[in-house]
Amino acid sequence: MPRQRHTTLKVVVTGPFNAGKTTLISTISEIPVLTTETSVSDAARERKKRTTVSMDFGRITVAGDPVIELAMFGTPGQARFDFMWNVLSKGMLGYVLMVDVADPSTWAEAGAIRDHFRVLGRVPYVVAANRSDGDDAAPLALRRTLDLPAHVRVVPCNVVEIASAKDVMLALLVDVLSAIEARPASPSAPTPVNAQVG
């Protein structure tokens, strides 16, 4: 029996403070998540007690041929950590922009982060409209606020739920795979790491 082919795809989960980035990765990762959460010491403490200061890392395997391992890198959300956005985005093939749809005061910040990431890599992204709770209007308003191109998907979700978190990652995976197929072979473009595991 031929050995299964494995491909590792690097994706990034970004978005504003308290959007749910660490939660998304923690919910679906099949390995213990590497997290760097620490206590919040300033006024933001009223919104959340702990925040990511360096990175999160988790992994999920998607069955198929080849078997796809999604290596998920979570960024800090606060702007003073934007140097980590540059570090973590190296070699990414796509990213999730996580947004709290229940808190429109964070949407402008989400737009600024998206603008930063668009410069870092011309790769697909999906917008995870977190804490949607069945509200159809908010994701639409979010799409308008972020002025999203038609091909960028907004995925309503609540990433504390496994199925919902998987929906987000699968939406991104589909777009990443389409982008890889559509791209002409170029030595300068980021390519998946072909790790022939085992």
Added chain:
Amino acid sequence: MESVAIAPTATGAHSLEEAVSRELSTLRMSVPGLLSVLVATSDGLPLVGDCRGTDRQTAAAMAAAALGLGGEIAGRIRQGDYCETVTRSSDGYFVTYRIGEIGVLAVVAPTGVSLAMLHHEARTTAARLARLIPPAD
């Protein structure tokens, strides 16, 4: 629950800031040639000091990132509590020392400095700061 942030208007905060500044001055006197010393919270906010070459907000965030990642590495490979990270570059050092559970001491030094002497003095400073600054939790 009190915040770690030192606000000049808060009662008694001046004395704490001054006490921290005194510790940093002692460190600078003990290890001649240091370029910058900075104390920041573990979530990356500057408390006292500055950083040569960049603004203190970014320096505080970078020190906290080193602390956070270093702590995770130490825990994962079961080597106990994180102590420090040395970033050695062609033109000098950026060293971060954990201050108890509450923050990080960042030191910028030129290549000529004795790293052994810096470690000896800065570890003492970090331990003294840990007793000085009240914890956030």
